[in-house]
Amino acid sequence: MHRRRIASLLATAAVVAGTALTLVSHAGASAAVGTTALSSNWYASAPYLMPQSNNPPDPVAVMAATGQKAFQLAFILAPNGGGCTPTWDGTSAVSSDTAVAGVIGRIRSAGGDVSVSVGGYGGTKLGQTCATPAASAAAYQQVIDKYGLHAIDFDLEEPEYENDAAIGNELGAAQILQRANSGLFVSVTMPGTAAGTGWFGTQLLDKAKALGFTPDNFSIMPFDGGFNGAASQTSALEAFHSLLMSHLGWDSATAYAHEGFSGMNGKSDAAEYFYQADFQTVLDYATSHRLGRFTYWSVNRDRACTTTTDNGVCSNVPQSDWDFTKFTAKFAGATPPVSTTTTAPATTTTTTTGGGGSCAVAAWNATTAYNGGATVSYNGHKWTAKWWTYGDTPGGPAGVWADNGGC
Structure with a gap:
């Protein structure tokens, strides 16, 4: 699982209460703030980056060093005090944000773009605090409109992952947003196991099928669960491919085209190790099978440990700065993954x-x-x-x- 320790948070911002939005087509929302969508392979390759915590790096410097054009900014949560309005890390209200908006502006000025990830391992998720899928979608629509987003990631983890009502709210919200925002790239990320994903993961797939909801990809996180090295990860991806076919009724090519990998660079929280060679092996698997996504946690950790071994801000393996981000850039250049359909x-x-x-x-x-x-x-x-x-x-x-x- 993602055990994402937040090393330092901004001071708590005031949470502005809002009424639920009535969702209509938001096809022009991003144009209103002057953004242009990248090709979908960039959103499919966007590595996670915490813009306010864990000693965030300069994303423009990372772009210049690697060629990566998109980042997955994390995480949107419910307010720490409760409620159904979006915040960064549970503390900074999206409605009054200027800090993250400034980061996004710099990335876009350099020719890139962002996706935003909702959920993650820590904190309280909006699916837990919002009463319905529509209310959850209204909260997330505020984020899409605020930043003119073309992509969003639903990172569904514990304890929300084990809450049937909360997962229903999240998947229902994702479906509503997909329909209301033409062209929105939607990814769903979940824990990985040696069997592909666990019981709650298969329940999630079944619920998505019952809703008639198909995101651009379902991605697993094959780390923090007895993994060690690339062979264990590609084996899990192959097992997950079988689950996508059996639970969603897809043929093999369609399943691969909507399957994603979300790894962890260096030393994981469970003391597993994933080196550059492991990333290359999984990248080769992803491109040869034309997977729909290849990303990792996180750019904040994509540097060698020097004065600290804090796993939130460095990888704890020998590396040069941004070595692992170069693999996501390679994936984006190797194939436009979501264009592959059967x-x-x-x-x-x-x-x-x-x-x-x-x-x-x-x-x-x-x-x-x-x-x-x-x-x-x-x-x-x-x-x-x-x-x-x-x-x-x-x-x-x-x-x-x-x-x-x-x-």
Whole structure:
């Protein structure tokens, strides 16, 4: 599990109470603050970085040294005193934040972007304090709007991970946000085990399937659980691949395309060791199998220990600064991972209902994954996918498909 010790927090900020937002389409939210989305492979490679704690490094210096363009800023939590409003680390209200906004501005000025991670190992999660998925989504929508986000990560860990209602709130919120924010890159991160993930992880997959929710990836964290070196991690990833197929009904290629790795560099909290060579081995596995994500915890630790052995701020293995971040940059350059989908053999429909002609595009298939912009025919109409989708019927309540009219 992520045992993320916060070495130093900013002074507690006032938490501003807010009313729940009514969620509508936020497709223009990011444009309103002048941000441009990166290609999805950068969000899929974004390593975690705590911008306010654990001696945060200068992200622009890291970008210049490694070529990495995106970072996963951590973590959004419920206020330490309770409530359903978003804060950084449980202490700094998002509504009044200027510090993290400044960090994001510097990253974007250097040509990069950020995703924001909600949850993590410590603190109280919004899924635990918000009453419903809609209330949770409203809280997270404040974060998306505040920073003009194109990507968000749901890092679902203990004790929330073992709370069925809280996980329902988180997954339901993720689904609402995915539908309300066109093109939003959504990752779900969970603990890893030698079997891929544990009982609570398989329950999470089952709940996502029951909701009809498919994120861009489900990622496991194969560390702090009896792991040691790359072979144990790739074995866990292969086991998780089998779970994705069996619990979500995906074929092999679709499962790989929506599977992610979230590692830990250097010495883990459980005294496991992962060296640069281990990262290279897992990277080779990820790119050869076209996994949907490759990231790690954390950039704050991506430097050698000199005056301290504090596991929150250095790796406790021999290295040069930012060695491990270079692997995420390589992943982003190796493949645009989430563009890989499995398609069934193409068939066409010749129905003439509604448009008087034939639909000369492939018929929609319930077992095919489609990227945004894909076109299909269904019930005599041509449809275009607004974002990545799997199993959502054209014209159905998910609102994934735009009706282009009869054909």
